[in-house]
Amino acid sequence: MLPGQIGFISLVFSLFISLILFFFIFQDYKSESQAPSLKVYSLSFLQLLTIIISFFCLVLSFVISDFSLAAVYQNSHTTKPLLYKISGTWGNHEGSLLLWLLVLSIFSFCFLVQSKYTPKKYRLLTVLFQNIITIGFLLFVIKTSNPFLNLFPVPNEGLGLNPILQDPALAIHPPILYLGYVGSSIIFSSALSAMIHKFVNPSWADSIKIWILTPWIFLTLGIMLGSIWAYYELGWGGFWFWDPVENVSLMPWFSLTALVHSIIILKKRDTFHTWVLILAIITFTFSMNGTFLVRSGILNSVHTFANDPERGFYILTFLFLLILLSLIIFFIYQPKDNFVKSFFLFSRETAISVNNWFMMFFLSAVLIGTIYPLILEITKDIKISVGAPFFNIIIIPFLVPFLFFMIFGPKLKWIKTNENLMSKKLIFNFFLSLVFSSIIYFFWGKATLLNSIIFLLGLFLLLTLLFEFLETITKKNKVNIPRIISHFGFGLLIVSISLNTIFSVEMDINLKIGESYKFKKYELKFNSISGKVEKNFNSLLGSFSLTDPKGDISYLKPEIRIYNQPSITTSEANIKTNFFYDRFITMNNIQNSDFFNIRFQQKPMMIWIWVSALLISLGGILSVFRQKD
Amino acid sequence: MKNKLFILILIGLFFSINNSYSKEDHLDELKKISKNIRCLICQGQSIDDSNSDFAINIKYVILKKLNKGSSEDEIYDFLKSKYGDWIVYKPEFKLYNLLLWLIPYFIFFIGGILIYQKIFKKNEKIQ
Amino acid sequence: MFLDKKINFKRLIIFISTFILLLLLATIFFKSLKTENVYIPDQLTGKEIPNFSSKSLLDNQYLESEKIFINKKYYLINIWASWCGPCRDEHPYLIKLSQNDKLKIVGINFKDKKKNALSFLNKQGNPYKQIFFDYDGSLSINLGAYGIPETLLINNKKIVLLKFIGPLNSQKYQKIIDAINNEK
Numbered sequence: 001m002l003p004g005q006i007g008f009i010s011l012v013f014s015l016f017i018s019l020i021l022f023f024f025i026f027q028d029y030k031s032e033s034q035a036p037s038l039k040v041y042s043l044s045f046l047q048l049l050t051i052i053i054s055f056f057c058l059v060l061s062f063v064i065s066d067f068s069l070a071a072v073y074q075n076s077h078t079t080k081p082l083l084y085k086i087s088g089t090w091g092n093h094e095g096s097l098l099l100w101l102l103v104l105s106i107f108s109f110c111f112l113v114q115s116k117y118t119p120k121k122y123r124l125l126t127v128l129f130q131n132i133i134t135i136g137f138l139l140f141v142i143k144t145s146n147p148f149l150n151l152f153p154v155p156n157e158g159l160g161l162n163p164i165l166q167d168p169a170l171a172i173h174p175p176i177l178y179l180g181y182v183g184s185s186i187i188f189s190s191a192l193s194a195m196i197h198k199f200v201n202p203s204w205a206d207s208i209k210i211w212i213l214t215p216w217i218f219l220t221l222g223i224m225l226g227s228i229w230a231y232y233e234l235g236w237g238g239f240w241f242w243d244p245v246e247n248v249s250l251m252p253w254f255s256l257t258a259l260v261h262s263i264i265i266l267k268k269r270d271t272f273h274t275w276v277l278i279l280a281i282i283t284f285t286f287s288m289n290g291t292f293l294v295r296s297g298i299l300n301s302v303h304t305f306a307n308d309p310e311r312g313f314y315i316l317t318f319l320f321l322l323i324l325l326s327l328i329i330f331f332i333y334q335p336k337d338n339f340v341k342s343f344f345l346f347s348r349e350t351a352i353s354v355n356n357w358f359m360m361f362f363l364s365a366v367l368i369g370t371i372y373p374l375i376l377e378i379t380k381d382i383k384i385s386v387g388a389p390f391f392n393i394i395i396i397p398f399l400v401p402f403l404f405f406m407i408f409g410p411k412l413k414w415i416k417t418n419e420n421l422m423s424k425k426l427i428f429n430f431f432l433s434l435v436f437s438s439i440i441y442f443f444w445g446k447a448t449l450l451n452s453i454i455f456l457l458g459l460f461l462l463l464t465l466l467f468e469f470l471e472t473i474t475k476k477n478k479v480n481i482p483r484i485i486s487h488f489g490f491g492l493l494i495v496s497i498s499l500n501t502i503f504s505v506e507m508d509i510n511l512k513i514g515e516s517y518k519f520k521k522y523e524l525k526f527n528s529i530s531g532k533v534e535k536n537f538n539s540l541l542g543s544f545s546l547t548d549p550k551g552d553i554s555y556l557k558p559e560i561r562i563y564n565q566p567s568i569t570t571s572e573a574n575i576k577t578n579f580f581y582d583r584f585i586t587m588n589n590i591q592n593s594d595f596f597n598i599r600f601q602q603k604p605m606m607i608w609i610w611v612s613a614l615l616i617s618l619g620g621i622l623s624v625f626r627q628k629d
Numbered sequence: 630m631k632n633k634l635f636i637l638i639l640i641g642l643f644f645s646i647n648n649s650y651s652k653e654d655h656l657d658e659l660k661k662i663s664k665n666i667r668c669l670i671c672q673g674q675s676i677d678d679s680n681s682d683f684a685i686n687i688k689y690v691i692l693k694k695l696n697k698g699s700s701e702d703e704i705y706d707f708l709k710s711k712y713g714d715w716i717v718y719k720p721e722f723k724l725y726n727l728l729l730w731l732i733p734y735f736i737f738f739i740g741g742i743l744i745y746q747k748i749f750k751k752n753e754k755i756q
Numbered sequence: 757m758f759l760d761k762k763i764n765f766k767r768l769i770i771f772i773s774t775f776i777l778l779l780l781l782a783t784i785f786f787k788s789l790k791t792e793n794v795y796i797p798d799q800l801t802g803k804e805i806p807n808f809s810s811k812s813l814l815d816n817q818y819l820e821s822e823k824i825f826i827n828k829k830y831y832l833i834n835i836w837a838s839w840c841g842p843c844r845d846e847h848p849y850l851i852k853l854s855q856n857d858k859l860k861i862v863g864i865n866f867k868d869k870k871k872n873a874l875s876f877l878n879k880q881g882n883p884y885k886q887i888f889f890d891y892d893g894s895l896s897i898n899l900g901a902y903g904i905p906e907t908l909l910i911n912n913k914k915i916v917l918l919k920f921i922g923p924l925n926s927q928k929y930q931k932i933i934d935a936i937n938n939e940k
Contacts, residue, residue, distance in 0.1 A: 236678040243673045292785075309789045316789070320782045327778070331771040343748050350748060357740040365733040371781075372720075372729045378787045380725060385667055387675070387718025394733050506660070571680070588680040591839065591867075597680050669902050683902045686867075686893040693894060711900035713799050 004069045007057030008148035011098075014050035014105075015138045017043055018131055025128050034120055036112065036127075044112050044127065047134070048105040055102045058147050059089045068154040071095055071147045077160035079536055087171035093311070094147035096174055100291070101137050103175075103182040108134065111186050111211065118207050122190075122197045129189035136318045144311050163537070163563050163570060169229040177222030177249065181287040183215025184252060187259070188284035191277050192326055195333040200277065205267035210627045212263055216256045217620040223249050224613035235573040235586045237506075237601045239609065242391045247370045248293050251363055252286040255279050258359035260620075261352045268414060269349055271341040274334060275356070281326045288319045346417040351409025358402045365394045396450065403457035403494065406487060407464050410480075429463040440502060447502045455502070458494035465491065482626065486619025492612035496605040505602040510595040517598075521549035524600055537563040542587045542596070558587035558598075582606040655695040662691055662701060665718045666708060675718065800900050800916045805833075805908070808895050813865050813873055813887035824862060824886055825914050830936045832861045833908040834884070835896050837868040838876035843905045846923035847880045853929070854883030858936045863887040866896055866904050909935055 021043040028037045058071070062085050067073040075092040076085055090099040108130040115123045141147070190208055194200045226246065231239040240246060259279045265272045292315040343349045369386045376382050411421050437456035441447050447455075465488045472479040507524070509517050516525035527543040540560040547553050559572040576583040581604040588597045663677035668684045676684035687708070694704050708716050720726045809820040825831055834850060836843040854861050863884035865873045870889070877884075890896055899908065902921075909918040909932055917935050920928050 236674065238678065241673065312789045313786070316782065316785050320778070323778060324775075327771060327774060331767060334767065342750055345748050350744070353744050353747060357737070357744055360740055361733060361737040364736040368729060368732045371784075372726075374788050375784055376725060378784050382725060383713060383715045384720050384726070385715050385718050386720050386729065387665070387667070389665055389719035390729075393719075394730075398737075508660075586680075590685070591682055597685070599680075686897060689892060690894045690897045693892075711799055711897065712902070 001061070001066045001068050003057040003060045003064070004066060004148045004150070007054045007061070008146070010050045010054040010057065011138065011142060011148070014047055014054065015135065015142065017047045017050060018135045018138060021047060021131055022128070025124050025131070029121060029124050035116075036120060036124055040124065040127070041112065044109050047131075048109045051098075051101050051105045055089075055098050058095055058098055059086055062086060062089045062095075065158065067156070067158055068150055068152070069147070070149045070151050073151055073155055073158050076158040078157060080160070080166070083168070083171060084166045090174045091165055091170075092147075094141070094145045094149075096178075097137065097141050097145050098147055099175060100178055100182060101134065101141065103178045104130070104134055104137065104185060107183055107186050111190075114210075115207060118204070119197065119199060122193050122199050122204075125193035125196060126186070126189045129192055130185060133185055133189070133322070136322075140311075140314055140318070144314055163561070163568060164233055167229055167233050169225050169232065173222060173225040173229060176218050176225055180215045180217075180219025180222050180256075181252065181290060183211070183218060184256065184280075184283045184287045186211045187215070187280045188326070191280035192329050195277060195329060195335065198333075198335065200266075200273045200335045202267045202270050205263050205276070209263055209267070210624055212256070212259050213620050213624050213627070216253075216260050217617045217624070219249070219253050219256060220613060220617040220620070223253060224610065224617075227613075228610060231606070232573070232575065235571050237573075237584050237586075237599070237603060239606075242369070242388045244370050245294055247366045248286075248290040251366055251370075252283050252290065254359045254363040254366070255283040255286060258356040258363075259283060261355045261359075265349050265352055269341065271349075277330065277334075279356075281323070281330070285319070285323055288315070288322070292316055292319060344416045346412055348409070348412045348414050348417075351405060351412050354405045354409065358398065358405075361398060362395055365391065369394075396454070399454055399494065400450075400457060403454065403461055403491075406490070407457070407461050410483060410487070425467050426464065429467065430460055432463060433457075433459040444502060451498055451502055454494060455498035458491050458498060461491035462488060462495060482619040482623035484619075485622065486616050489612045489615025489617075489619065492608060492615060496608040496612060499605045500603055500609065503604045507598075507600045509598055510590060511598050512594050512596070523547045524598070526596070526598070537561045540589075544585060544598075546583065546600070554583065556583065556585045556600075558585045560587060560589065577607055579607065580604060655692060658695055658701065659688065659692050662695075662704060663688055665705075666691075667716050667718055669712060669716060800908070801919050803916060804914045805910060805916060806898055808888070808898055810888045810890060810895055813863075813870065813889040819886055819888055821888075825910065825912070827860070828912045830859045830912070830917075831910050832859055832932065833864065833899070833910065834861060835864045835866050835890075835899070835901055835904050835906045837866045837904055838872040839868065840866075840904050842923035844876075844880065846905055846925070847883075849924040849926075849929050850883040851881045853932065856933075856936070859932075860885045864890050864895060864899075866890050867893050 024039045028040050061069050061072050062076050065078045071094050076088045090096045112127050194204045227239040262272055262276055266276050369390050373384055373386055433456045437452045441452035465484050469484050511526045513526055516523055525545045530541050532539045542558050544556040545553050556574045558574045561570045571586050571588050573584055573586045581602055584601040586599045590597055664675050666676045668674045668676045668679035670683045671679045671681055676687050691704055705717050807821050812819050853859055861883045865887055905923050907920040908916050910916050
């Protein structure tokens with residue numbers, strides 16, 4: 001139908017425009033003007049416009065349920081609510097690539113417009129590199145992943161989307177995540193361009209900062225949304241599983257966080273040129289790597305995306321060529337420091353270097369854990385699993401020194417710190433944290449020493465930041481508010497996860513209707529089951545009452561849903577949230593018996609985990625607005 | 630004297646609370662082991678997380694073995710002999726996994742050297 | 757461009773080693789794209805099955821696997837249950853196979869109710885020489901099963917020749933026939 005045809009034509013048009021753009025960039029490059037020509041601006045805009053039109057046509061096709069398009073037929077259904085029809089656009093491989101292209105072109109054009117105060121040739125070359133990436137993806141989509149492929153005869157009804165994927169958090173998770181992944185392309189292109197034009201200096205650092213912060217903010221939010229979806233939808237009570245696809249989003253986050261910090265050094269001390277460039281290339285590599293690994297089918301994961309080796313092959317080749325290009329450029333144009341600056345031990349530069357040091361460690365742990373099974377399988381034909389135990393053992397102990405540096409590092413001054421950092425307030429904070437964590441450690445048997453120490457340091461970090469914040473108000477000290485907020489968010493995350501780990505109560509039992517179960521002064525009673533017929537599923541709603549040690553009763557209603565299109569049975573958790581904990585219950589019926597398997601969990605601080613992720617990104621958002629001043 | 634008494638009480642409490650966990654029903658151990666076993670018919674779930682028949686079955690077998698007195702390692706060995714190394718989430722300390730466990734620490738070490746050079750090597754001019 | 761030969765050499769080394777690392781990783785990824793990723797845990801093929809024992813489904817005998825797998829024949833071990841749909845689908849193949857001289861079929865009834873299992877056999881026919889009653893599933897785990905139906909073909913030395921996960925169909929049936937006709 002018409003939107004589909006327009007969409008496809010627009011996409012092909014975009015490819016032609018991109019090729020023409022190449023030519024005009026070269027032309028403009030040689031010219032003497034101080035700013036990119038109008039032709040470059042308008043072609044860039046046209047490139048963006050055609051992709052927007054194409055994307056919009058696909059969304060429209062989903063909304064009107066145009067089943068002449070294979071993508072709509074396979075992934076949509078007339079009875080789906082509007083929100084999920086729209087989000088279904090990017091809930092499949094082809095559509096998500098179109099979304100990728102959309103974000104790529106938006107960023108490219110925005111960069112062109114925003115980079116006004118930087119040298120023309122640098123801007124043009126950055127846009128050129130972006131254009132290469134765009135063309136690569138356009139070819140990929142048109143040739144192997146065309147969302148506008150037609151079906152004939154046109155079916156009456158679609159195959160419907162998996163009900164697990166019909167969730168608000170999951171609906172916006174891809175766009176937000178892509179803003180993070182794809183945003184790192186600008187850093188990549190800009191880094192290469194800056195290298196070639198010998199523009200790697202504090203001025204460049206200042207101009208690129210916003211292009212580092214923006215993807216970082218979105219990547220943080222994107223990861224958070226994925227966790228929220230997993231927690232609320234999958235019904236296992238966990239929010240992070242070290243699943244390969246989760247790991248693949250975490251890796252660029254580590255290098256991007258390192259970049260956020262080290263770009264400050266480049267700006268303030270005019271050093272770390274090579275390192276920043278390396279980080280820029282690494283970040284983009286991991287973002288692209290993410291796309292590849294998720295779609296190629298070589299990883300075992302909860303995410304089921306199109307498992308098509310051909311597509312994986314294409315992306316891998318493209319990625320390989322891009323990295324090779326960046327390596328060659330790096331080799332030829334690597335900036336040379338004529339003067340190797342060294343840092344003083346007690347300086348902020350050292351503290352930031354330490355941050356990068358740990359970020360790279362965490363990154364390498366996640367990287368090796370994720371791809372090692374692959375390497376082993378190919379080279380030795382041995383199949384192993386690398387799961388949570390590995391990552392926890394390697395990463396968690398290192399949080400101890402990391403938190404320690406986070407507490408003291410920001411107090412150090414640039415170049416050299418002469419004053420004594422120890423203050424009465426600091427010692428007071430430390431002892432307060434020590435008291436709390438000792439109470440937890442000594443009076444709650446499930447707290448390990450490591451957990452308690454991490455909790456101690458997390459709390460210490462929070463208190464220190466709180467005092468720093470109060471000092472801004474009372475003493476009018478100039479302090480970096482975004483940093484305080486982001487670091488506070490991180491501290492809150494550590495504290496919340498520690499408390500969550502230590503104080504979680506879990507119970508896994510089989511009950512019949514009418515039975516009850518007592519544990520630790522709580523009592524869970526299975527009252528009844530009621531059945532209901534909804535629009536596209538049959539529902540079995542369990543009614544449970546939980547009596548807590550005080551005698552208060554709360555009611556929990558887990559649900560089993562039996563869908564007909566596609567025929568899937570899901571277990572919907574009932575989650576009751578308050579400020580202190582979440583109560584989480586799921587119900588599954590046991591094959592061939594009257595028993596139901598009931599899992600009840602009481603998970604403290606869940607809501608604070610989400611809040612802390614929001615705080616971390618809030619710091620970034622505030623920093624972006626400060627840039628604009 | 631009062632201080633010593635107080636400390637003794639604290640220590641006593643500490644040990645008593647830590648030992649108050651009943652080890653008889655093995656449920657804590659079951660949970661610990663289950664978190665480390667992959668559910669083979671699920672995508673990316675441990676058998677602790679999963680409610681599939683396979684998971685329930687394996688958990689039952691593990692509990693039976695625990696009650697008979699098998700150790701954690703014996704249970705892992707048993708499951709690996711039936712289903713392959715893949716079923717256990719924690720990679721073993723075998724020779725072929727050496728790189729896996731060592732590379733992150735190696736990277737950390739390299740990073741440490743680089744930082745050391747940055748701090749402790751005096752400013753140099755390179756011609 | 758190359759001011760100092762020393763620096764240039766160092767850079768070249770770094771470039772080449774990074775390139776080689778990149779190439780290695782790319783090769784691994786390319787190769788992994790080609791290999792099939794459906795991993796079926798198969799620890800037992802080519803190995804001897806463990807001994808197992810349980811009550812019989814059919815009578816009150818206590819069955820021991822060592823005493824059953826003694827003849828110079830092939831044995832097909834089939835794990836099934838009355839409540840399992842695909843088991844019903846594959847049953848005709850089992851009936852057919854039970855008529856083959858070279859093969860004896862031994863069943864393992866998995867987490868079933870005796871009444872239902874016997875009723876199933878009455879209606880669908882009984883291809884089994886013996887049936888182990890695995891009421892709690894532990895016997896099947898001992899054989900490395902992870903779903904039903906599952907079928908193992910063993911020779912008279914109790915070595916597993918073939919393992920089928922899921923119901924039998926005509927291809928799997930043919931594979932069994934080929935194996936018992938060809939293997940020495």
